[in-house]
Amino acid sequence: MKTSLSILFFILVFAACNNSSTKQAVIDSEKKDSVEKQSFFPVTNYIKGQLYEIKNKSINPLKYTTVNNHTDSAWLKIEALETAVKEFLYPEIDSVNLISLFTETKFADQTLDAYTFTYDATVLLPDTMTLKHWDVYIDPATNNVKRIYLVKTIEKNKTLQLTWQSNEWCKITTIITDKNGVSSVVKEEKITWDF
Numbered sequence: 001m002k003t004s005l006s007i008l009f010f011i012l013v014f015a016a017c018n019n020s021s022t023k024q025a026v027i028d029s030e031k032k033d034s035v036e037k038q039s040f041f042p043v044t045n046y047i048k049g050q051l052y053e054i055k056n057k058s059i060n061p062l063k064y065t066t067v068n069n070h071t072d073s074a075w076l077k078i079e080a081l082e083t084a085v086k087e088f089l090y091p092e093i094d095s096v097n098l099i100s101l102f103t104e105t106k107f108a109d110q111t112l113d114a115y116t117f118t119y120d121a122t123v124l125l126p127d128t129m130t131l132k133h134w135d136v137y138i139d140p141a142t143n144n145v146k147r148i149y150l151v152k153t154i155e156k157n158k159t160l161q162l163t164w165q166s167n168e169w170c171k172i173t174t175i176i177t178d179k180n181g182v183s184s185v186v187k188e189e190k191i192t193w194d195f
Helices: 002-036 043-059 078-084
Strands: 062-067 072-077 102-109 114-121 130-138 145-155 159-165 170-177 183-192
Touching: 002 183, 043 145, 078 183
Parallel strands: none
Antiparallel strands: 062 072, 062 183, 102 114, 114 130, 130 145, 145 159, 159 170, 170 183
């Protein structure tokens, strides 16, 4: 009887040990699958699509440039529009090339009345990667993109931010950080095509 109980005890301990390692393997597999199954919103293609629509409407956008609280405006040739936002067309944001560097977080933002998709780095980014963060805001009523926000650090102390308001305007903000860590906006360029 004692031998039978000892054998049963060892079988239960062995099964429990195997079960915990099996559970850990399942957890690890689920984590790997969730990383592999991430699907980033194709921001670059979306912006290129918006540029294409503006060109097809033959609307010359109006560009407002603000420096030191002084604003100038000028009509922007349609051909110059892509050049004006070219800094934000690379690296291409899609599910293929950035999946190993960034992760997506989704939540319903009631303050903005939007579904928010936030993308942040999951690893230390290489020095050549200027893209640092981006957000996509989706209208919950229409499931259309309301706004896109991107942040790039193009020099150690220079940051560019793009706010793209779908079908209306975009704004590029240039921020400089001084040696004391104080940041200030040095230029804003707003391009509007919805009059």
